[in-house]
Amino acid sequence: MSTARKPGRPIDLDLVERRRAAILDAAAKLFAEKGFAHADTQVLADVVQVSKGTVFRYFPTKRELFEASIERSLDRLRQTVDAAAEAVADPLEKLLAAMTGYLRFFDENPEVVELLILERAEFKDRKSSYFDHKEKCSETDDGWLLLLAGLIADGRFRNIPTERIKNVLGDLLYGTMFSNHMSGRTRALESQARDLFDIVFHGLLTDAERSRGGIARYLPQDAAGKSE
Amino acid sequence: MSTARKPGRPIDLDLVERRRAAILDAAAKLFAEKGFAHADTQVLADVVQVSKGTVFRYFPTKRELFEASIERSLDRLRQTVDAAAEAVADPLEKLLAAMTGYLRFFDENPEVVELLILERAEFKDRKSSYFDHKEKCSETDDGWLLLLAGLIADGRFRNIPTERIKNVLGDLLYGTMFSNHMSGRTRALESQARDLFDIVFHGLLTDAERSRGGIARYLPQDAAGKSE
Amino acid sequence: MSTARKPGRPIDLDLVERRRAAILDAAAKLFAEKGFAHADTQVLADVVQVSKGTVFRYFPTKRELFEASIERSLDRLRQTVDAAAEAVADPLEKLLAAMTGYLRFFDENPEVVELLILERAEFKDRKSSYFDHKEKCSETDDGWLLLLAGLIADGRFRNIPTERIKNVLGDLLYGTMFSNHMSGRTRALESQARDLFDIVFHGLLTDAERSRGGIARYLPQDAAGKSE
Amino acid sequence: MSTARKPGRPIDLDLVERRRAAILDAAAKLFAEKGFAHADTQVLADVVQVSKGTVFRYFPTKRELFEASIERSLDRLRQTVDAAAEAVADPLEKLLAAMTGYLRFFDENPEVVELLILERAEFKDRKSSYFDHKEKCSETDDGWLLLLAGLIADGRFRNIPTERIKNVLGDLLYGTMFSNHMSGRTRALESQARDLFDIVFHGLLTDAERSRGGIARYLPQDAAGKSE
DNA sequence: CATGAATGAGTATTCATTCAT
DNA sequence: TATGAATGAATACTCATTCAT
Numbered sequence: 001m002s003t004a005r006k007p008g009r010p011i012d013l014d015l016v017e018r019r020r021a022a023i024l025d026a027a028a029k030l031f032a033e034k035g036f037a038h039a040d041t042q043v044l045a046d047v048v049q050v051s052k053g054t055v056f057r058y059f060p061t062k063r064e065l066f067e068a069s070i071e072r073s074l075d076r077l078r079q080t081v082d083a084a085a086e087a088v089a090d091p092l093e094k095l096l097a098a099m100t101g102y103l104r105f106f107d108e109n110p111e112v113v114e115l116l117i118l119e120r121a122e123f124k125d126r127k128s129s130y131f132d133h134k135e136k137c138s139e140t141d142d143g144w145l146l147l148l149a150g151l152i153a154d155g156r157f158r159n160i161p162t163e164r165i166k167n168v169l170g171d172l173l174y175g176t177m178f179s180n181h182m183s184g185r186t187r188a189l190e191s192q193a194r195d196l197f198d199i200v201f202h203g204l205l206t207d208a209e210r211s212r213g214g215i216a217r218y219l220p221q222d223a224a225g226k227s228e
Numbered sequence: 229m230s231t232a233r234k235p236g237r238p239i240d241l242d243l244v245e246r247r248r249a250a251i252l253d254a255a256a257k258l259f260a261e262k263g264f265a266h267a268d269t270q271v272l273a274d275v276v277q278v279s280k281g282t283v284f285r286y287f288p289t290k291r292e293l294f295e296a297s298i299e300r301s302l303d304r305l306r307q308t309v310d311a312a313a314e315a316v317a318d319p320l321e322k323l324l325a326a327m328t329g330y331l332r333f334f335d336e337n338p339e340v341v342e343l344l345i346l347e348r349a350e351f352k353d354r355k356s357s358y359f360d361h362k363e364k365c366s367e368t369d370d371g372w373l374l375l376l377a378g379l380i381a382d383g384r385f386r387n388i389p390t391e392r393i394k395n396v397l398g399d400l401l402y403g404t405m406f407s408n409h410m411s412g413r414t415r416a417l418e419s420q421a422r423d424l425f426d427i428v429f430h431g432l433l434t435d436a437e438r439s440r441g442g443i444a445r446y447l448p449q450d451a452a453g454k455s456e
Numbered sequence: 457m458s459t460a461r462k463p464g465r466p467i468d469l470d471l472v473e474r475r476r477a478a479i480l481d482a483a484a485k486l487f488a489e490k491g492f493a494h495a496d497t498q499v500l501a502d503v504v505q506v507s508k509g510t511v512f513r514y515f516p517t518k519r520e521l522f523e524a525s526i527e528r529s530l531d532r533l534r535q536t537v538d539a540a541a542e543a544v545a546d547p548l549e550k551l552l553a554a555m556t557g558y559l560r561f562f563d564e565n566p567e568v569v570e571l572l573i574l575e576r577a578e579f580k581d582r583k584s585s586y587f588d589h590k591e592k593c594s595e596t597d598d599g600w601l602l603l604l605a606g607l608i609a610d611g612r613f614r615n616i617p618t619e620r621i622k623n624v625l626g627d628l629l630y631g632t633m634f635s636n637h638m639s640g641r642t643r644a645l646e647s648q649a650r651d652l653f654d655i656v657f658h659g660l661l662t663d664a665e666r667s668r669g670g671i672a673r674y675l676p677q678d679a680a681g682k683s684e
Numbered sequence: 685m686s687t688a689r690k691p692g693r694p695i696d697l698d699l700v701e702r703r704r705a706a707i708l709d710a711a712a713k714l715f716a717e718k719g720f721a722h723a724d725t726q727v728l729a730d731v732v733q734v735s736k737g738t739v740f741r742y743f744p745t746k747r748e749l750f751e752a753s754i755e756r757s758l759d760r761l762r763q764t765v766d767a768a769a770e771a772v773a774d775p776l777e778k779l780l781a782a783m784t785g786y787l788r789f790f791d792e793n794p795e796v797v798e799l800l801i802l803e804r805a806e807f808k809d810r811k812s813s814y815f816d817h818k819e820k821c822s823e824t825d826d827g828w829l830l831l832l833a834g835l836i837a838d839g840r841f842r843n844i845p846t847e848r849i850k851n852v853l854g855d856l857l858y859g860t861m862f863s864n865h866m867s868g869r870t871r872a873l874e875s876q877a878r879d880l881f882d883i884v885f886h887g888l889l890t891d892a893e894r895s896r897g898g899i900a901r902y903l904p905q906d907a908a909g910k911s912e
Numbered sequence: 913c914a915t916g917a918a919t920g921a922g923t924a925t926t927c928a929t930t931c932a933t
Numbered sequence: 934t935a936t937g938a939a940t941g942a943a944t945a946c947t948c949a950t951t952c953a954t
Contacts (some may be wrong), residue, residue: 035349040927052937657898737940
């Protein structure tokens with residue numbers, strides 16, 4: 001186990017990792033294209049140029065293969081979004097960059113959307129990997145909540161509970177992403193993002209309407225939201 | 229020989245309609261619970277208390293059965309939303325009521341969300357019934373666009389292209405609905421809706437930040453949103 | 457039961473017969489086209505413009521319907537052949553006419569060949585209607601044997617057992633008919649018949665070869681045929 | 685790494701061939717007995733003592749299994765006939781041997797007749813394998829036509845177009861074979877063959893009748909056969 | 913008598929998973 | 934460790950036949 005090489009055929013530990021990745025990538029594409037049930041492991045094996053037996057050595061069941069490929073995709077999503085956010089310094093700009101990065105990731109990796117759909121379609125028992133992943137990240141890293149809190153403290157965001165902001169933004173992005181994918185929307189991503197951000201950041205109401213009391217007046221119970 | 233009555237057993241048209249509905253309702257629940265492939269037509273027949281043959285008399289293929297059950301669900305969604313909107317007169321209130329109605333429908337009929345997911349998972353070739361339905365309704369009835377235009381004309385909504393508003397609100401609701409369903413969120417629907425509306429109608433930014441120029445300053449190109 | 461008409465709606469006894477015939481004719485075509493299993497009684501009912509129930513009133517099972525339609529076809533075959541034979545007086549000419557009539561019948565009614573094939577394919581237990589029919593006719597009417605005997609007595613045919621002649625001619629026609637149908641042969645029927653008759657009536661051998669002893673010399677055992 | 689030997693379980697090519705043959709033979713018998721539709725693949729698998737899955741590994745569809753089993757039978761027919769013909773030297777004797785071999789093959793392998801019938805009954809779209817096979821063999825090998833031409837040149841056969849002779853003999857055998865099978869004829873094959881050959885080689889007519897002009901006088905048009 | 917809605921038996925095919933080599 | 938042959942569970946769909954009206 002040391003760095004000292006043993007005689008004979010070297011054990012290519014790296015091969016294992018490369019092969020695992022190759023299998024997962026091919027699996028993601030195959031699942032996305034064919035659906036879970038119709039994705040034939042034989043086809044997968046052919047694509048990766050290993051035998052079916054080998055695929056099952058790496059992933060003992062088709063389901064585990066599927067879960068692993070979704071996990072890998074979500075890791076890449078997180079990395080992409082984080083990278084986009086880290087490229088800028090200003091908190092608000094960071095938020096915008098992250099949101100755009102999120103939409104762009106799914107735009108460029110449409111098979112990941114399919115995986116999310118398939119997971120729910122096939123494994124209703126299991127909690128969605130997407131939300132599971134999201135939750136886990138939140139537990140270990142409340143960076144976005146801090147960022148939102150900072151924006152509020154700086155007087156740039158209205159005083160809305162940060163958790164709530166996070167939820168609404170998350171839902172908006174999630175829905176936009178799905179919507180884009182499933183409806184076949186083809187608008188340029190950047191332009192679409194700007195329109196969306198304009199509305200959610202500035203709100204739909206005019207200043208006049210807001211000063212008149214905003215939507216609170218129309219909501220069934222007046223225990224509505226009290227902000228700012 | 230006088231009347232148009234043909235010989236033989238008369239047809240009970242009402243029974244046909246009732247049975248069709250019973251099959252579709254049972255099918256929706258079964259599909260939602262088991263997924264498309266694992267929903268056994270024999271089980272369905274047993275539930276509805278008819279023979280398998282009868283099920284296939286009504287719907288010649290499992291797929292057609294599925295599509296019909298989704299169609300029926302979407303019709304019910306539309307009716308629910310329309311009814312909610314028509315209960316109030318003020319345009320803004322109408323909009324809020326419709327949005328709440330939408331979320332409530334899926335909250336009360338969670339199997340419909342499953343159907344939407346299943347449809348995409350199984351029939352990637354077919355355009356999503358949801359968006360198809362949406363599109364068809366838009367073609368024949370641009371009521372919501374008119375309502376939005378009215379709100380803008382009245383100075384209550386900022387001057388944003390109505391189509392864009394509709395898209396963003398649609399995506400927000402779509403995402404929230406999915407999100408609620410898949411993440412198992414359990415918040416009271418009314419409370420959640422109010423929080424969501426607060427953000428999207430009033431915006432996230434403070435008045436101070438808005439008067440400073442809003443988010444336009446942070447967006448990659450300044451062709452951003454021009455409001456009010 | 458007399459010719460005296462009773463009051464009220466007349467019972468159209470003829471209708472029964474006409475309908476029976478219509479069903480059988482349509483059935484023959486349908487069976488021939490689709491095969492036994494794939495011939496749908498519903499389709500048959502639609503064609504004849506009666507209900508499925510009515511079809512089953514006339515023929516209690518699909519199989520009986522099939523047998524009846526084959527029986528009807530074979531009756532028509534017999535009539536056709538008999539008519540052709542009766543049109544001429546000379547015995548040899550009669551024979552030739554009958555054989556030509558046989559081939560022409562199947563040429564003009566190809567669906568009958570299909571029925572013969574289907575019967576064997578589906579009902580291996582039952583004796584072939586064709587041979588059954590042939591046998592029955594032979595029992596009641598040995599006209600062809602008499603005719604052959606006459607030809608021999610007249611010194612026109614070689615002295616071969618008439619039963620044997622009948623068998624060989626029967627097999628030759630049966631095979632030619634099947635062969636024509638299944639291989640899609642398109643030669644004009646008359647020309648083909650003449651070629652065939654030439655060989656079977658005159659034989660393949662030259663006079664020289666015959667006078668040398670014919671084929672008897674080449675046959676395994678010399679108990680061969682002793683003719684003339 | 686030196687030899688071409690791949691890792692993993694080696695392939696037993698011989699087993700594959702033996703198993704293929706076993707499946708085809710069992711299939712031929714099963715089809716012949718039950719008919720195409722009623723031949724259950726599970727039963728076949730049980731007979732061959734493999735799993736149903738294995739049967740489908742060898743033949744992806746029931747139909748392909750059927751076609752392969754018919755093909756195998758026709759290959760065996762050809763071999764049998766060729767072997768019978770090659771056992772003798774004299775052309776005429778060769779012809780007689782081949783014809784007898786043909787009849788004997790079907791006598792000893794009655795299931796092959798059933799396969800031919802089933803093929804037509806089930807797959808009306810496909811050209812009959814029998815005639816297809818026959819055609820293919822004729823294309824590559826006109827041995828029989830040459831043999832007939834030789835017999836004519838030698839003054840043993842009348843001068844009839846060889847193609848025509850081949851057709852008539854083919855039809856006669858085909859019909860005799862079917863006839864034997866379907867009518868349940870039980871005569872000793874050799875005896876039957878001799879009777880048949882006697883007629884077709886020597887003809888039905890007496891010398892006297894032939895010298896009087898043969899059948900040409902009785903045929904509708906006198907463009908009949910001109911022989912010898 | 914006629915109708916046609918309802919029944920339910922019968923079967924090819926796919927593909928994850930195992931395991932002998 | 935890699936291979937790929939073998940396994941067998943699981944399921945939509947058709948259509949003859951029945952029978953209530």
